[in-house]
Amino acid sequence: MDENINTVQSTPIVPPKRYIRGDVKKAIIKITSRIPKPIRDPKNRKIILLLGVVIGILFLLIVATLLKNGLRRTNIGVTITPMPSSSPRATGQGETLEQQLDALQQELLNTNFEDKTLAPPQMKFNIDFEL
Amino acid sequence: MSIFLPRSGKLRLINSVKVQAQATSYDQAFQSYLSTLDNYRKQVTEFENAKTFYLQAKTLNQKERVRLETYDMLRSRDELLNAYVIVLRARLMETPDHPGNEKGDIVEALRHEYEWYELQKNIYNQSSDTIEMLFGESKITEDHYNQITAPLVYRSLSTLAYSKFLDAKIRHENIYKVLAEKVAGADASKSELYQRWTVDIINEFQTITNYELEAKTLRENIAKSPGSAKSIYDRFISIVNNAEESFIRLNGFLHELYYAVR
Numbered sequence: 543m544d545e546n547i548n549t550v551q552s553t554p555i556v557p558p559k560r561y562i563r564g565d566v567k568k569a570i571i572k573i574t575s576r577i578p579k580p581i582r583d584p585k586n587r588k589i590i591l592l593l594g595v596v597i598g599i600l601f602l603l604i605v606a607t608l609l610k611n612g613l614r615r616t617n618i619g620v621t622i623t624p625m626p627s628s629s630p631r632a633t634g635q636g637e638t639l640e641q642q643l644d645a646l647q648q649e650l651l652n653t654n655f656e657d658k659t660l661a662p663p664q665m666k667f668n669i670d671f672e673l
Numbered sequence: 674m675s676i677f678l679p680r681s682g683k684l685r686l687i688n689s690v691k692v693q694a695q696a697t698s699y700d701q702a703f704q705s706y707l708s709t710l711d712n713y714r715k716q717v718t719e720f721e722n723a724k725t726f727y728l729q730a731k732t733l734n735q736k737e738r739v740r741l742e743t744y745d746m747l748r749s750r751d752e753l754l755n756a757y758v759i760v761l762r763a764r765l766m767e768t769p770d771h772p773g774n775e776k777g778d779i780v781e782a783l784r785h786e787y788e789w790y791e792l793q794k795n796i797y798n799q800s801s802d803t804i805e806m807l808f809g810e811s812k813i814t815e816d817h818y819n820q821i822t823a824p825l826v827y828r829s830l831s832t833l834a835y836s837k838f839l840d841a842k843i844r845h846e847n848i849y850k851v852l853a854e855k856v857a858g859a860d861a862s863k864s865e866l867y868q869r870w871t872v873d874i875i876n877e878f879q880t881i882t883n884y885e886l887e888a889k890t891l892r893e894n895i896a897k898s899p900g901s902a903k904s905i906y907d908r909f910i911s912i913v914n915n916a917e918e919s920f921i922r923l924n925g926f927l928h929e930l931y932y933a934v935r
């Protein structure tokens with residue numbers, strides 16, 4: 543009975559492992575030692591960092607462009623009201639040949655090349671008289 | 674942004690509302706012009722009535738009244754000319770730009786005219802100008818109108834008509850180009866018929882080109898002979914009106930060809 547009790551008491555209690563600052567430093571050194579020497583060189587590291595930044599910016603630009611194009615495509619269904627114009631010119635874009643010919647025919651029959659509404663106003667210049 | 678940006682020191686004093694009012698579309702400018710025209714006609718009637726009363730009795734009171742009516746009428750005449758210049762300019766701005774229609778030069782010249790009438794309108798002095806002085810100032814406007822404004826007005830009007838002419842020609846040519854391709858690929862049995870029709874269409878195009886060349890020369894003569902601007906413009910319009918008939922005929926031919934080859 544006593545023996546059993548002694549056996550239990552003699553089992554050593556192992557405390558949980560605690561990492562101290564020195565361990566972390568050692569780990570970092572261990573990891574960095576695996577990096578090839580040219581990259582570890584401080585001069586080269588700056589160049590690599592710069593390259594990384596440039597590649598990052600390019601990546602962001604590509605993503606932004608793709609997103610923008612994607613948004614544009616989704617706007618195809620939006621109806622854009624054309625600006626009204628009183629110009630005598632009517633574009634033939636999007637019309638069939640028949641429609642273009644009909645439109646031209648109507649313009650020729652209904653309006654003249656001469657715009658009579660813009661004829662110079664009649665003005666009185668001869669205004670003096672014997673006082 | 675205004676149609677005419679005043680450059681001279683005096684014109685900078687024009688209030689912003691007025692300048693803003695010039696930045697109008699053709700429709701707005703035309704409505705403004707009509708309203709100015711009504712006002713001018715009203716002032717002319719007032720002037721004529723005052724003149725008639727004065728000539729009947731020749732009293733000092735009636736002389737003063739006719740002086741004031743002359744002043745109002747002269748100012749309203751300059752305002753009318755300004756409104757007319759603005760409406761012409763607005764119309765030109767809405768007109769298609771074609772090579773050789775001198776649109777840019779004319780628009781700039783109209784801006785100078787606007788400035789001139791804006792200054793002239795402020796020359797009259799209601800309190801100190803005698804009626805004789807007003808008659809003299811009216812003569813200055815008359816000379817300027819005949820020598821500078823009127824030729825420019827006819828150049829503007831001819832540019833508007835000529836641009837419409839060129840526009841109609843280009844649009845018919847574009848349609849014909851498409852139809853000519855269809856004719857080239859047409860069935861051999863119809864080929865000869867289409868060739869004959871094509872000859873007639875080309876002849877009509879040639880007639881229109883002849884009108885175009887004649888109209889172009891006349892337009893150039895308006896600028897070269899400002900004293901005869903009105904008579905040259907009348908001849909120009911006669912040519913352009915004749916061309917309209919040719920265009921209608923051409924349009925009919927193209928319609929027929931279209932229905933045949935579609």
